[in-house]
Amino acid sequence: MSISTSKRVSKWLISGPPLLYLLIFFAIPTGMMALAAFRFPGDYGGLMPLFGTDAATGKTTLLINAQNWHDYITLDNFARFFQEPVFIELFIKSFCYAGLTTLLCLVLSYPLAWLIARSPKKWRDLLVLLVILPFWSNFLIRVYAWMIILGPQGYFAKVVNGFLGMFGVEPLQFLFTPFAVVLVLVYVHLPFMVLPLYANLEKHDMALLDAAQDLGASRWQRFWKVTWPLSLPGVYAGAALVFIPALGIFAVPDLVGGTDGIMIGNLIKQQFLDSRDWPFGSVLSIMLTLSVLIMAGLMSLLGRGGKRNAL
Amino acid sequence: MALLEIRDVVKRFGDFTAVNHVSLSVEAGEFFTLLGPSGCGKTTLLRMLAGFEQPDSGELLLDGKSLNGVPPEKRPVHTVFQSYALFPHMTVQQNVAFPLKMAGVAPDQIKARVAEVLEDVRLQQFATRMPSELSGGQRQRVAIARALVNRPRVLLLDEPLSALDAKLREQMQLELINLQKEVGITFIYVTHDQGEALALSHRIAVMSQGQVEQLDAPENIYSYPKSRFVADFIGQCNLLDATIRSVSAERMQIEIEGVGTLDTLPVAGATVGQKGTLALRPEKIKLGASVATGNADEVHFKGKVHDCLYLGDVTVYIVELENGMLIETMLPNAAPGRARFFDDNDQVELAWRFDAGHFVLA
Ligand SMILES: Nc1ncnc2c1ncn2[C@@H]1O[C@H](COP(=O)(O)OP(=O)(O)OP(=O)(O)O)[C@@H](O)[C@H]1O
Numbered sequence: 027m028s029i030s031t032s033k034r035v036s037k038w039l040i041s042g043p044p045l046l047y048l049l050i051f052f053a054i055p056t057g058m059m060a061l062a063a064f065r066f067p068g069d070y071g072g073l074m075p076l077f078g079t080d081a082a083t084g085k086t087t088l089l090i091n092a093q094n095w096h097d098y099i100t101l102d103n104f105a106r107f108f109q110e111p112v113f114i115e116l117f118i119k120s121f122c123y124a125g126l127t128t129l130l131c132l133v134l135s136y137p138l139a140w141l142i143a144r145s146p147k148k149w150r151d152l153l154v155l156l157v158i159l160p161f162w163s164n165f166l167i168r169v170y171a172w173m174i175i176l177g178p179q180g181y182f183a184k185v186v187n188g189f190l191g192m193f194g195v196e197p198l199q200f201l202f203t204p205f206a207v208v209l210v211l212v213y214v215h216l217p218f219m220v221l222p223l224y225a226n227l228e229k230h231d232m233a234l235l236d237a238a239q240d241l242g243a244s245r246w247q248r249f250w251k252v253t254w255p256l257s258l259p260g261v262y263a264g265a266a267l268v269f270i271p272a273l274g275i276f277a278v279p280d281l282v283g284g285t286d287g288i289m290i291g292n293l294i295k296q297q298f299l300d301s302r303d304w305p306f307g308s309v310l311s312i313m314l315t316l317s318v319l320i321m322a323g324l325m326s327l328l329g330r331g332g333k334r335n336a337l
Numbered sequence: 338m339a340l341l342e343i344r345d346v347v348k349r350f351g352d353f354t355a356v357n358h359v360s361l362s363v364e365a366g367e368f369f370t371l372l373g374p375s376g377c378g379k380t381t382l383l384r385m386l387a388g389f390e391q392p393d394s395g396e397l398l399l400d401g402k403s404l405n406g407v408p409p410e411k412r413p414v415h416t417v418f419q420s421y422a423l424f425p426h427m428t429v430q431q432n433v434a435f436p437l438k439m440a441g442v443a444p445d446q447i448k449a450r451v452a453e454v455l456e457d458v459r460l461q462q463f464a465t466r467m468p469s470e471l472s473g474g475q476r477q478r479v480a481i482a483r484a485l486v487n488r489p490r491v492l493l494l495d496e497p498l499s500a501l502d503a504k505l506r507e508q509m510q511l512e513l514i515n516l517q518k519e520v521g522i523t524f525i526y527v528t529h530d531q532g533e534a535l536a537l538s539h540r541i542a543v544m545s546q547g548q549v550e551q552l553d554a555p556e557n558i559y560s561y562p563k564s565r566f567v568a569d570f571i572g573q574c575n576l577l578d579a580t581i582r583s584v585s586a587e588r589m590q591i592e593i594e595g596v597g598t599l600d601t602l603p604v605a606g607a608t609v610g611q612k613g614t615l616a617l618r619p620e621k622i623k624l625g626a627s628v629a630t631g632n633a634d635e636v637h638f639k640g641k642v643h644d645c646l647y648l649g650d651v652t653v654y655i656v657e658l659e660n661g662m663l664i665e666t667m668l669p670n671a672a673p674g675r676a677r678f679f680d681d682n683d684q685v686e687l688a689w690r691f692d693a694g695h696f697v698l699a
């Protein structure tokens with residue numbers, strides 16, 4: 027066996043299993059979902075069957091044919107998405123929630139990640155451990171904890187409303203509001219922003235900051251001209267890790283969002299589990315995936331803009 | 338008035354004294370070198386000049402004004418870092434424009450001055466490259482251009498050539514000399530390479546353990562080292578421990594144990610009975626099968642070749658005197674086709690003029 031063939035074989039041996047895994051658990055389900063989006067719902071949920079079994083003969087036949095295909099395949103599900111404004115509105119609202127969550131996570135995580143990256147080496151691992159410590163308890167339990175904190179009898183509401191009461195402001199409700207959704211989303215996703223930022227900031231060459239200072243840059247300029255641009259890969263990674271899951275999440279709005287706070291994830295879940303309209307649920311999922319892809323594409327186009335000749 | 342004055346500066350890290358009562362002054366337009374072995378406090382002194390460290394006591398003055406408490410970004414002093422510290426996310430011209438932007442120079446002027454300084458370091462055609470796309474020597478030149486572009490009063494260079502290979506280093510040394518002449522800015526250059534220091538500097542401060550051992554022009558440092566440390570550190574040197582036997586106005590007789598007495602130049606403050614070291618450069622010793630001339634000014638010894646080291650342009654011979662003492666000497670391999678003149682165990686003679694060596698009091 028020549029060297030190049032054995033190289034090719036080992037390449038496939040290494041990349042084969044993960045590729046197979048992705049094919050079975052990602053590509054095939056996604057493909058099935060994409061096909062489902064063009065079909066009709068079944069009478070009792072699921073999809074309208076394409077095969078029928080004749081009760082008398084027990085023979086299974088394909089029901090769809092060249093004449094009746096439009097009884098089985100349709101674009102109506104997509105049309106519905108664009109015709110009823112509630113869906114697009116919900117999309118926009120969800121993008122806003124996820125975007126706001128990402129922004130807040132970034133603002134809160136950056137100083138934290140920076141501090142960890144600048145702290146003495148022997149402390150860093152411990153501090154990172156503290157950041158991921160919440161993962162050790164169940165996600166739902168942590169969200170339930172927030173329900174107690176934000177509830178009308180919780181300390182958060184009592185303290186804030188007590189404070190507002192001094193100025194004669196009516197008590198506010200926190201639980202089951204968009205505020206609660208974003209607050210809990212930020213809480214849940216914070217570590218996903220801190221970790222990539224920390225991984226990036228920790229690698230920064232301190233000599234660059236010395237050089238910038240030596241060449242006349244103030245503290246502020248050193249941050250915006252050196253630290254920030256060099257940390258952008260970490261910012262992008264953290265933003266993706268927060269934005270994408272936050273966009274599709276349904277458990278948090280379900281538990282703390284009330285009727286005002288629902289997001290696309292809730293709607294998709296509803297289509298599959300409650301309305302039992304799989305085709306429309308598939309349409310929503312596909313539109314969600316597409317819009318994320320388009321956004322990511324736009325971002326990378328923006329980031330690539332040639333600035334070489336600029337001074 | 339000197340441009341830069343360092344007055345009795347001390348810097349401690351815990352109970353370790355990195356810079357120990359250093360005083361020196363640097364003139365405008367000078368190429369000044371801090372030379373010393375690793376850990377002697379060169380970088381620490383430079384960082385105090387740049388403003389990254391504060392002296393524990395003493396004072397730094399620029400143009401007669403104290404620099405104490407002035408932060409690095411406010412000092413008209415720029416540094417070329419050992420690692421270059423080029424901003425990896427900026428092109429060459431953005432790197433060079435950085436200090437001008439920080440100083441708030443108008444954009445059209447920035448353009449002109451960046452172009453000008455890139456021409457000085459011959460990097461015009463690399464203006465739009467990223468630092469990662471440059472060779473070591475080119476990065477070095479970008480770092481120098483960036484530090485020079487808004488004309489600091491003093492340029493600090495911390496072992497800027499240590500990451501380059503020997504050939505490139507020599508070329509960059511020549512470029513540095515020319516550049517310094519051209520821009521006329523005071524350079525303070527840190528190195529532990531004595532050859533580099535001798536080649537580049539107007540004056541050298543040899544440092545050891547946080548102190549300045551000797552401050553002088555390169556030729557004086559080389560020919561008249563003030564201490565055994567300096568003699569040993571600068572270039573190859575035979576160090577012969579000896580005792581002074583007699584002193585007169587133009588000669589001094591010293592006794593090297595087991596070798597005998599010989600003449601040398603007197604040094605200030607020498608008294609009979611004092612101990613010291615005769616520092617004798619290998620290239621000042623004559624070597625041959627028979628070199629005796631009978632000249633009374635010459636010292637003369639017999640021995641045999643103990644070892645030889647072929648270096649291409651010269652061959653270094655270690656000669657063992659009859660009493661077992663080893664003396665290092667060298668011969669240029671100038672004769673055509675000639676690789677070496679002697680082999681191990683060849684009988685040879687050594688001779689040097691009485692004023693060839695330099696006596697260093699202990
Ligand atoms: N921040 C610091 N904390 C503690 N000790 C330090 C610190 N900086 C330097 N030192 C010590 O001070 C001494 C002088 O250091 P310095 O970096 O000035 O040496 P150097 O002459 O530049 O050596 P080299 O040629 O290796 O760069 C060293 O022994 C070093 O360990």
Ligand SMILES: [Mg+2]
Pocket residue numbers: 379380381495
């Ligand atoms: Mg150093």
